[in-house]
Amino acid sequence: MGSVHPFKHQSHSFAKKFLPWTLYALLPIALIRLYFYPIPHSLSPTDQLPPNNPIIITTPSPSQEEERSHVQIACDYSTGKWVHDKNGPLYNGTSCGTIKDGQNCLSHGRPDKGYLHWRWRPKQCQLARFEPTNFLQLLRNKHLAFIGDSMARNQLESLLCMLATLSPPQLIYRDGEDNKFRKWHFPSHNVNISVYWSPFLVKGVEKSNSQNYNKLYLDSVDERWVSDLDHIDMVVLSMGHWFLHPAVYFYGDSVLGCHYCPGQNCTEIGFYQVFGKAFKTTLDTIIEKRASSGIPIDVIVTTFSPSHFEGDWDKLGACPKTEPYKEGEKKLEWMDEEMRKVEVREVEEAKEKGERFTNFRLEALDVTKLSLLRPDGHPGPYMYPFPFANGVTERVHNDCVHWCLPGPVDTWNEILLDVMKRWEGQSRSGR
Template sequence: MNHKNVLLIKLISAILISFFAFRLFILHSSEFSPIFASVTGKFEARFLPPEIIVPENEDLIPQDIEVEKCDLFAGKWIPDSVGPIYTNKSCGSLIDGHQNCITNGRPDLDFLYWKWKPHDCLLPRFDPRRFLQLMRHKSWAFIGDSISRNHVESLLCMLSTIEEPVEVYHDMEYKSKRWHFPLHNLTVSNIWSPFLVQAAIFEDSNGVSTASVQLHLDRLDETWTSLMPSFDYAIISTGKWFLKSAIYHENAKLVGCHNCQEKPHIEELGFDYAYNASLHNVMDFLAAEDNSKGTVFFRTSTPDHFQNGEWHSGGTCKQTEPVSDEEIEIKDVHKILKDIEIDQFKRAVREKTNQDGGNLKLLDFTRMLLTRPDGHPGEYRQFRPFDKDKNAKVQNDCLHWCLPGPFDYLNDVILETIVNG
């Protein structure tokens, strides 16, 4: 056989092999393709995972990967180029005017570009779509003072990037409100109860008192206790209101006061006495399994950053960036409040519940927020306060938090706590 014939035979063999291989591929393809088309056509919406839309970032953790357990409350603020997921304009209707710092004219925006980073693990960004999916047919409550209102507005703004909430209730003073997310059947309530115990308060909308508060330390405020069984999740907090002048009652008897200068004959017990007694009763109620059906978070009180005075004495806060733990000390009054909160929480968990504390959990955000003196409205509590007079003297707010701002990152921690314990 000559060389040309050998080449011809090899060529014919190669063609035949290619032909049969192609036939075999077509045969198997025809067997599977109709089934694949049928499945995707008929069951696509049922079986395909929902689309998750979040800001692109380097620390997004896939939902099917277990996140390392760590102390989410111990960490530091690091620069973040992404920034908030909502703006003062996109959520302007939900933000209290005093906390809408950018609309009010705050000129610096660098405070928006920091994120919370725990020391020992990654913290996924708050995913509003995932939160709404997890909370379908659930109810949430934020119970406490104006900081609780600050918090609920932060959460609503983040969720509004996926679905707009509908306000379905408010009380006569617009201090307690309720919203509904109809597409997910999620209800979010804000319940005004600044002391958590029964209180008669005599002050105007600017916080100016005409008489001392009358506090019943052993009687919880039924405004919130009566509703607790209906909530799947509740975040409860108090704190700074106990620094106000007040007269204390226990067992229907007057027992003392704090800073009650108009009645010098009453024994001065100090705000710490009232805070300890009130939280003792609050924690006992929260730790009792029969009083709530869901998960209850107690949030520690948030520090203010007034310098050179306080709310009514010219205090200011002009910082424009976070500080480190080493650069700031907690004020004595905040330390007293925090110590009482931790002591009463631990006591209630130890005495009233099982080893893990049942459904009562602690959100210790004090140190996290202590290092954000730049996050307050400051002099931009009012709308464009210096438009008419650059030297105008204005009320500074170094207690509440700008929205958007550092307070939004509390929701990152809360969602991670819910998902991974």
């Protein structure tokens, strides 16, 4: 669409006489305008074609008039690359007292520090550095609960450490072995953040010395967290790795089958469908108990977090890499791909069920692919303090599943904050 020349209806002599002086007058105004409001970089044609399941963020426009509105840009945070970041993390291994001992790689003597200096750069948008003030303001007077397995705890402890750089959390509740049920309070914004140990989300009996397999009841959610659901405003769900263990599956009084259960006289059915069913039961229960009651609730599903074992878990070099994979070097496949696919599918189906409720919001926090590219972010042998203080031993236990804190999991909470900012910019009825 062409622009109209401002002197189109003037005579040629008039334009010749006054046009140069007009341009001289406009030039300094234009320079001042560019100095205070630089022209933003435009998106390339490929950037304007988002992949499936985009996350919408809002970006302020340059002029003061346009700052009162927002431009919506589609962005898939799971597509991008890790770039070097000289700034490093917001916190260290001693600045907050909430890091589980096995993930405190700095305090345990990990010698290389390069894993601390990477930031995730999505292909189609910018991911802002975490802002503790913004997060607590968005959560003011609310209760956020992380529910799931040790990955839920890993993400929770990362969040607490980043928030502690602004406002120290107060531990107000602790119950269960290994701190599996805890709650913190941030008086500055009247915010509660808690963690519930529930590795299956549904009702389950964990394996023990007398029972070498888990029992899962797929038609009922875990009462330990659902009994508090009326007092929770936002939920982050995270599970997956416990479904790899031997298990027998029940639905009501019927045995559906099992996974890796020799001697139990059950049909082997694997765990992918069971994993999906557990999520379906969980999301359906939240919709039924909260959305249908008219009480608002926001739900985040953190997708499956890949492990990076390259050798035996008790041998040196189980996850030896010290840098991220480069773009295109590692492909999402096999179990990691399937677990993510199951979660995304269940989220989309639950979104359709919850569309009629304006008080229910649900989003998949798709971290599987970006986490796959960080084989350097696990504790490895530094799950224990100074494992080589007395020399290199023949056998050393490695953790190539959980994440060092600080580490890549901090990025999950940067994306979580961006989702919360987008929700804040939308009315519930205008989703």
